[in-house]
Ligand SMILES: Nc1ncnc2c1ncn2[C@@H]1O[C@H](COP(=O)(O)OP(=O)(O)OP(=O)(O)O)[C@@H](O)[C@H]1O
């Protein structure tokens with residue numbers, strides 16, 4: 001088991017009142033598996049994904065990567081774990097505006113190491129995403145789909161163990177959506193664990209496992 | 223080079239619009255602080271220079287010249303002037319109790335006419351007894367001033383070896399003096415004998431208002447130091463009581479008015495600088511708070527990719543430090559561009575002596591100013607930087623782009 005969550009829950013505070021966004025949940029994710037979480041807006045999908053990807057501490061419960069208890073770590077340890085093991089595609093636009101497309105992709109590789117060894121890989125990934133020619137362009141000149149593909153390339157640059165994608169196709173047309181899912185599927189086939197939050201109808205064609213989030217509770221459908 | 227390490231620079235270079243307002247604010251701060259430092263120092267040095275040039279405790283001038291106050295009008299107002307008294311007055315002054323070292327000066331004003339190269343103040347001194355002008359001339363010229371040789375102030379546009387004409391008498395420029403920031407910079411100095419020749423020629427040409435003067439037996443001004451322990455005011459009244467037709471003036475009283483207005487101007491400059499600095503600091507703090515808030519999402523994105531709280535804070539502070547450094551440099555540069563060409567005008571307008579500090583001192587002030595700008599940036603943003611770098615990542619990701 002690569003990633004495991006033991007009875008995690010999240011209670012937000014809203015104007016002094018508690019709001020349970022995620023009920024006690026167990027979850028696990030294995031290498032080579034493309035797992036999709038579906039559900040209505042506000043049902044708690046991003047909350048779950050953030051907790052699993054080391055971005056949001058749960059109110060209760062623990063998350064383990066291999067054997068490491070992520071939320072028992074201090075900030076720099078957890079940051080490092082996130083940078084080295086996770087490829088994260090946040091919900092919405094996530095480009096760093098002052099960096100070119102290539103630099104955006106190299107960014108995760110430059111936080112802890114020299115990025116030189118990754119330049120070729122970055123260019124390869126951009127070519128695979130069919131935005132190789134745009135590598136020296138600033139993000140504000142990209143279309144929504146190109147921006148998305150840049151975010152995918154960036155998530156894959158360090159060859160992460162787990163890829164998290166929060167609605168990676170929300171602003172894409174059908175063809176682009178299928179392309180993105182194709183890439184994510186391929187990523188899973190190459191031995192990575194992939195967790196995707198998505199509403200797309202085509203999901204069943206690609207997903208190995210499908211969950212449905214409803215009012216903070218996670219139920220397996222497929 | 224590593225992209226993450228380069229990010230502070232790239233944020234400034236590639237998003238110039240974002241940094242421009244902050245730089246402009248720091249430039250204002252730097253302009254004010256650097257300007258205040260340089261101006262107050264210039265005024266202080268000008269005053270010190272003026273006091274050094276005066277060098278004497280008491281000045282004795284012909285009674286009818288007392289209104290014009292001799293040295294005062296020459297050094298402070300810069301109107302070329304001249305007047306004479308019998309040189310026997312020197313012996314009478316020397317006989318007064320408490321009078322120590324004495325020396326004399328002889329004045330003449332040249333004309334803006336074909337007989338003269340320029341309208342300037344001519345000052346003759348007695349090399350044998352002088353203690354006010356010569357020590358200063360020694361800084362620029364080590365030889366003896368010969369007949370018809372002159373030394374010119376830094377503000378006179380001629381150089382060593384040039385020949386200048388005064389009342390049709392040619393004089394050779396032996397040296398040019400260092401700047402004093404006072405009206406001495408627009409004077410021409412020579413031995414008394416040389417000035418006597420020029421006076422003679424001016425009388426011969428009917429261009430001197432004291433027609434009956436015998437240049438050989440007059441002086442314009444007696445400068446003296448009092449003996450150790452003697453009271454300057456007592457010596458002043460001693461001379462005024464016992465020597466007829468002259469007026470003794472305490473030199474300190476000449477410059478005390480100037481000193482007062484100088485300290486007044488310095489005070490105003492400091493006050494204005496302090497007010498502008500405080501305002502700039504407050505606006506800077508508001509601007510940082512707004513901009514950091516605006517960029518919350520981007521900072522959260524960096525955290526997502528493994529940047530720790532500490533590294534994020536460092537990266538933001540690095541960008542702020544660079545922004546403020548560049549803004550500070552710009553502000554000081556603008557001040558220099560305004561000040562260098564217009565320093566003469568400012569001096570004339572304030573009507574006080576000013577002497578720009580040397581390059582080393584200016585570099586020092588620049589260093590202090592830049593340090594201050596960077597510190598102001600760090601301090602005014604510290605709270606917001608620490609808050610944003612420590613805030614929940616998921617919260618930052620929820621911020622609208
Ligand atoms: N910081 C917060 N404070 C209070 N409530 C929050 C906070 N973050 C999220 N919520 C609430 O928790 C619930 C779940 O939010 P979450 O973002 O996980 O939903 P989601 O399923 O990802 O929705 P969407 O499909 O719109 O992205 C929502 O009702 C949301 O309003």
Ligand SMILES: [Mg+2]
Pocket residue numbers: 045046047091166
């Ligand atoms: Mg969501």
